[in-house]
Amino acid sequence: MNLYHYASPTTFYRLAGRVVPWAAWTAGILAACGLYIGFFVAPTDFQQGEAYRIIFIHVPAAWMGMLIYLAMAFWGAIGLAFNARLAFIMMRALAPTGALLTFVALWTGAVWGKPMWGTWWVWDARLTSTLVLLFLYLGTLALWSAIEDTRRSDRAGALLTLIGVVNVPIILFSVVWWNTLHQGSSIGVTHAPRMATVMMAGVLTMTLAAWAYAIAVVLARARRLVLERERKTEWVQKILVQEA
């Protein structure tokens, strides 16, 4: 397999164009299944009542917020090391969706916290480090829009993301390292799930839906960025003529 083949903007543009509708449909179907499980199959929680159902979006959104940041750091490192154009494009395409899902995680956490903890917000380690993650996303987006020159802008954004990536393990382990109001993890690799099977099925289905959604929007955004950056090339000119 020749990886350079997939790194070419032309191949990427065509391939991504085929993946986007599939990923979008998959996201829709999985979200419908996940919501059905979350609202109609999963029972009422014996401690938390009905408000616990917020976790069906809170947990997937929080996971994706961190994962997308890791993906950004990965593409940033590839971009800096190999000066790959497509890597920087992927980075830029990931950031808005990561910011959005991190915001969703914070929002749903707040409306869960109010009935459960009696407060919308506390400055505990988990919540604070997640807020820092949102600011890292917003800071990177602001940095990109502030630097005119594309090459310098790409590199500055990649550098900032690589520095900011230390925050991800802090979020992950915050509930272990510090005494947080936020509960510890119910699902993990080192222990059996501390959650009923139906509830976990709902969370996992919604997580897959979030993956598919992220793939669809990120690839769609990356395609637009490819066209913009390659607009002087023959293949983009051809596409533009075809669509006009």
Next chain:
Amino acid sequence: MEWASWSEFWSMGGRGFFVWSAFGVTAACVLAEALLLRRSARLSRRRLARLQRWDAAPEGADS
């Protein structure tokens, strides 16, 4: 089935405001992102096509 009636479903055991504002805001965010993305893709293509016509036009010609 967990719910005896639709009104019981919407009230979410008295926590309806919290549950539905969580799901509502999430749905709004996701839909807004998808729609804005589609719109910006369309506008970007239109702009690129215009730039292309402009580049192709002979020197000094109005296009």
